[in-house]
Amino acid sequence: MELYKVSDNLLEPISKAHEWIQEAQQNEVALPHAMNISSINFDGKPSSRMVLLKRIGHEGFVFFTDYDGNKGKQIIESPFVALNFWWAKTNKQIRIEGKCSKATEEENDEYFSSRPRGSQISASVSLQSKEIDTYESLVERSQEFESNHTGKDIIRPQRWGGFIVEPESIEFWVDQKNRLHTRELYSKQGSEWKKVLLSP
Numbered sequence: 001m002e003l004y005k006v007s008d009n010l011l012e013p014i015s016k017a018h019e020w021i022q023e024a025q026q027n028e029v030a031l032p033h034a035m036n037i038s039s040i041n042f043d044g045k046p047s048s049r050m051v052l053l054k055r056i057g058h059e060g061f062v063f064f065t066d067y068d069g070n071k072g073k074q075i076i077e078s079p080f081v082a083l084n085f086w087w088a089k090t091n092k093q094i095r096i097e098g099k100c101s102k103a104t105e106e107e108n109d110e111y112f113s114s115r116p117r118g119s120q121i122s123a124s125v126s127l128q129s130k131e132i133d134t135y136e137s138l139v140e141r142s143q144e145f146e147s148n149h150t151g152k153d154i155i156r157p158q159r160w161g162g163f164i165v166e167p168e169s170i171e172f173w174v175d176q177k178n179r180l181h182t183r184e185l186y187s188k189q190g191s192e193w194k195k196v197l198l199s200p
C-alpha cells in the first residue's frame, strides 16, 4: 500500500529516510509515516504534535494541515521546524530540522481531491485548534454539511493545504548494543550534504 507519494529520484540523505520508512512498513509498524513536528509558538516556546508524511521529494517532506490552526499559524510566522520519526520494531530514529514553505495550490487540490469524502467533510467543517461548545455540535455541523453536498464535489477550503519541510539537517540514529548507538548527521552546506558521526 502506498502511504505517501514519492515524487522524484531521491538522493542521500532523503533517500535514506525514505528507505527507513519503507523498512518500518515492511516490519508492519502501524503508521510508519507518522512523524512528530515541533514548531515555535507565539510565546517563543516549542509546541509538538503528530502529523502524517504525505509526499517525499528532492526538496523535502510534505504534510497537510489547516493553515489557520495553531501549528499552521505558528509555521507561517516562524517557519523553522523539527521532525522526528521513531519505530519500535526497527529501533531507529530520524531527526530532521528545516524550513517550511507552503505547497502549491495544485498540489493541495490534487491531494484534497484524492482524500476520502469523510475526510474532505471533516476538513471543511473543523476549524482546526478553535474551541467548540460541544463535540455533538461539530458532528451535527458535519452531518448538515454532508446533506447539503449530496451529489456535489467538495471544494478544498483555502485554509487547508500542505507544508514542505526543506531539511537543513537529518540525523539517523540506530540502537546498538550497550547503548553505543550509531548517529550519522547530514548537514546541508550550500547544495551539498556533509556527513559526520556523533557520539551517542
Ligand SMILES: Cc1cc2nc3c(=O)[nH]c(=O)nc-3n(C[C@H](O)[C@H](O)[C@H](O)COP(=O)(O)O)c2cc1C
Pocket: 031, 034, 049, 050, 051, 052, 053, 063, 064, 065, 066, 069, 070, 071, 072, 128, 129
Ligand atoms: C498519528 C497522528 C497523525 C496525525 N496526522 C495529522 C496530519 O497529517 N495533519 C494534521 O493537521 N493533524 C494531524 N494529526 C492531529 C495533530 O496531532 C494535531 O492534533 C492537530 O493537527 C492540531 O494541532 P495544532 O492545534 O497544534 O495545530 C494527527 C494526529 C495523530 C495522532
